[in-house]
Amino acid sequence: MNLLFLRLTSLLFLFVHFVALAQVDHLASTNKLPGHPRLLLxxxxxxxxxxxxxxxxxxxxxxxxxxxxxxxxxxxxxxxxxxxxxxxxxxxxxxxxxxxxxxxxxxxxxxxxxxxxxxxxxxxxxxxxxxxxxxxxxxxxxxxxxxxxxxxxxxxxxxxxxxxxxxxxxxxxxxxxxxxxxxxxxxxxxxxxxxxxxxxxxxxxxxxxxxxxxxxxxxxxxxxxxxxxxxxxxxxxxxxxxxxxxxxxxxxxxxxxxxxxxxxxxxxxxxxxxxxxxxxxxxxxxxxxxxxxxxxxxxxxxxxxxxxxxxxxxxxxxxxxxxxxxxxxxxxxxxxxxxxxxxxxxxxxxxxxxxxxIGEPKSTMWVGEGRNPVALMRTSWSDPAAIYVGLKAGSPSVNHAHMDIGSFVMEADGVRWAMDFGMQEYESLESKGVDLWNSKQDSQRWQIFRYNNFVHNTLTINNGLQRVAGKAAITNYSNDPLFMNATTDLTDVYKESLAKINRGIAIVDKSYVVVRDELETTPAETTVRWTMLTPATVNLIGGNKAELTKDGKKLILQVNEPAHVALKTWPTDPPHDYDAPNPGTTLVGFEITLPATTKSALTVLLIPDKAANKAQQKVQPLAQWPH
Incomplete structure (x- = not known):
């Protein structure tokens, strides 16, 4: 046992000596190390x-x-x-x-x-x-x-x-x-x-x-x-x-x-x-x-x-x-x-x-670039009823990512109307043999209900998954308080399914939210599904309108484009025995079929109750949004 210990100690010494020779010695010119206690305090x-x-x-x-x-x-x-x-x-x-x-x-x-x-x-x-x-x-x-x-x-x-x-x-x-x-x-x-x-x-x-x-x-x-x-x-x-x-x-x-x-x-x-x-x-x-x-x-x-x-x-x-x-x-x-x-x-x-x-921050908008870009905007830091929107771009290939590119969350009147499920506890999946950490395009990870694009606040094209290799950037943004907005180019995430796709989200006049998608189809008929996950009770009150209610508050979801759309809801019941339950949630949205090689726009308004008379019907193309 002593001989083995000596050999291990010798190997450790040789390893440390070898590594030390290969390293930059950052500590060479540092101060003398204090005595104990020396960690943090x-x-x-x-x-x-x-x-x-x-x-x-x-x-x-x-x-x-x-x-x-x-x-x-x-x-x-x-x-x-x-x-x-x-x-x-x-x-x-x-x-x-x-x-x-x-x-x-x-x-x-x-x-x-x-x-x-x-x-x-x-x-x-x-x-x-x-x-x-x-x-x-x-x-x-x-x-x-x-x-x-x-x-x-x-x-x-x-x-x-x-x-x-x-x-x-x-x-x-x-x-x-x-x-x-x-x-x-x-x-x-x-x-x-x-x-x-x-x-x-x-x-x-x-x-x-x-x-x-x-x-x-x-x-x-x-x-x-x-x-x-x-x-x-x-x-x-x-x-x-x-x-x-x-x-x-x-x-x-x-x-x-x-x-x-x-x-x-x-x-x-x-x-x-x-x-x-x-x-x-x-x-x-x-x-x-x-x-x-x-x-x-x-x-x-x-x-x-x-x-x-x-x-x-x-x-x-x-x-x-x-x-x-x-x-x-x-x-x-x-x-x-x-x-x-x-x-x-x-x-x-x-x-x-x-x-x-500690005073409140001066800016009500923050935009970050990098591997998973985000745009985060709000109407106030001190008003608990303020509107808040977070838009996510990026890629499903990033560590711990979901197929949530183009997804958003939205709050108003203290309620999160547009939500995200977030993570599922890892052991609940691993214990059932789910191949959780393989993020290849055809891996089991993307069959997990909470992880793919079908239940995120984004688009699903031809009932398919977003591309793991795809990446979306924040392309423009503006902190104009009357039209605070950000846009992202999602084309690479839906490559081969769409010729082009841009999404923009704006808080208009500090009163309501616009979500606008501009698409160009390939030389093939294309089915597009627009979804928003919500914890609210959803009441469909017309082809293009739904009334969402939660905690005594109301929000109108209104589709302005295309003109003759039929809103619907989907359940959030998990399809697999390994999926976590999702009580109290609903998917609301619509599905449309677009002709081959055409340009189309999808425009959805999220209108808090107190802004019911302020929402404008006309929304400008993304190219005309301030930036």
Whole structure:
């Protein structure tokens, strides 16, 4: 056994030496690393948090909610290594939540109960046989959890506990990341890269003085590797994987940048990656007046508090980026936020900002380009009844994407009238043998009810799927308050089915919404289906009109072009046993057959009840829309 251990140690040394020779040594000219604690919050920096808590009741309430949650953890059993399917991720995430919360509570209060409980959690997690390297996100989050606890409690842990925890960070966290069987994420351009590099960097910083060469290798590797997914924020911050994965990938990216910046006094130029600081504008505008997210692709609907936004606001010196976060902090019970495993970071990044210093954003429109372009527009930031529209372009080929190109959501009077199902829980599909992660054109992924274009607020041509290889850009837009609009060219997404197709969406006179499609057919008769998914009750009141009602509010869906259309509804009952149920939802729209080689326009108005007399019948061609 000792001989085997020596051989493995020798191989590890050779690997580190080889990698170090091939790497850029970003750490060569950095400051001396601080002693423990060194992750995110140095010794004595608790005092700034205490001043923030004392100065603002909202911050004090959140701080007290964290302590109350820690008290609730004191008598719970420690976590066990029980996987769900192929993942240990729920245990890693709960481990991170518990350790981060308890370590924060100890540093802010020095109450012994929090230290003892955190130590129990750390030893329990360290005793797992492994942290499930075959699904490396599990290892990454567990390594971050144990590293924060090890670092923040370092001076108060017993020597025996420190030794056990340090060994786990090295053997179950860092060393598996050196194995090519497990580290394909190093070349990924999505959230896996961000999360895994963050976790490994925390491990390296935690045990730096014991493994300095290995730690340098891991940190240098992370700085080189994480620029790959950070490239997807270019040019102006739209995150390709959508709202929920912004909350995952971007938050861990910020955890990484914040940690190295705090430890070494530099972020190594990472925050200067094109579009990265601008992505806070994307996230803020992705939330509608209802508080719900524009939940395209594999996203959840419910918006949540995002601690990373406070880091972005600090770096950008723009408190207005926190308008949505301020509303969540002031209107929601603080207990609602304690399931967020990164919540203590918000106290670190708050930078002493008081709630009264956060004003509403100046612009009511945000447009992002890149791999999954979006246009996000609203009539007001402060009116809960404001109209809100989110339009999505992009491609089904992007990580976690659906066939939702050209789709939109729309809110008015506090109701989301045009909705998106968002994601279906992965294990519910994987456990039934669904080939979920194959995104080829003919793969089973596109048979999942929620994932294809048939139930998104877009077009279906000849009953076919959108092209996975297709891509749509935002071609024009205008923030003119009387005709705020954006257009997208969908031709590549429907190539071979249509000769040309452009979609435009506008908020007219701050009163109602227009959705206009301009199509050119191929030399073949073409069937076009226009659909909108809604949680409202739909009453068809004429060939071209439907009245939608929800929560005592009304919206008229009116088709202006073509002239003689028959609106209809379709059920949202799932066709397969693996599909999630969709209660309380309806598809409303129409189907038309267009002659070969012709140009046509489809024009639909979405009219809130109070704008019933304002809606104009005539809508100009897209070429005449202001831009």
């Amino acid at each position: 140095l010794k004595g920096e608790e005092e700034a948090i205490k001043r923030t808590i004392d100065a603002d009741k909202t911050w004090n309430n959140l701080h007290q909610a964290i302590l109350t949650e820690c008290d609730a953890l004191l008598n719970k059993p420690t976590l066990e290594r029980i996987k769900i399917g192929r993942r240990l991720l729920d245990k890693s995430r709960e481990g991170l939540r518990r350790v981060f919360f308890l370590s924060y509570a100890w540093r802010l209060t020095h109450q012994e109960k929090y230290l003892k409980r955190a130590e129990q959690e750390l030893l329990a997690l360290s005793a797992f046989e492994d942290w499930n390297p075959t699904h490396f996100l599990d290892v990454a989050e567990m390594t971050m959890a144990v590293s924060i606890g090890y670092d923040w409690l370092y001076n108060d842990l017993s020597e025996q506990s420190r030794s056990i925890i340090k060994e786990a960070i090295l053997k179950k966290g860092i060393e598996p990341s050196l194995d090519s069987k497990y580290n394909s994420w190093l070349k990924a351009t999505h959230n896996w890269n961000q999360v895994c590099n963050a976790g490994m960097t925390y491990g390296a910083l935690a045990i730096y003085e014991d493994q300095p060469e290995l730690a340098k290798t891991i940190i240098n590797r992370a700085i080189d590797s994480v620029v790959l997914p950070m490239g997807d924020y270019s040019p102006n911050g739209a995150y390709p994987e959508g709202y929920s994965y912004w909350g995952y990938g971007t938050s861990f990216n910020v955890m990484l940048v914040s940690a190295v910046d705090k430890a070494f006094g530099t972020d190594f130029g990472l925050i200067n990656q094109p579009g990265f600081l601008k992505t806070a504008g994307y996230l803020e505008n992705m939330t509608g007046p209802s508080g719900n997210a524009f939940n395209y692709s594999d996203s959840g609907l419910s918006g949540e508090l995002q601690p990373a936004m406070f880091w972005f606001a600090q770096k950008s010196k723009d408190p207005s980026l926190l308008w949505v976060e301020r509303n969540r902090l002031q209107t929601n019970d603080p207990k609602k936020h304690v399931k967020n495993r990164l919540l203590p970071a918000i106290m670190l990044w708050s930078n002493g900002v008081g709630m009264n210093a």
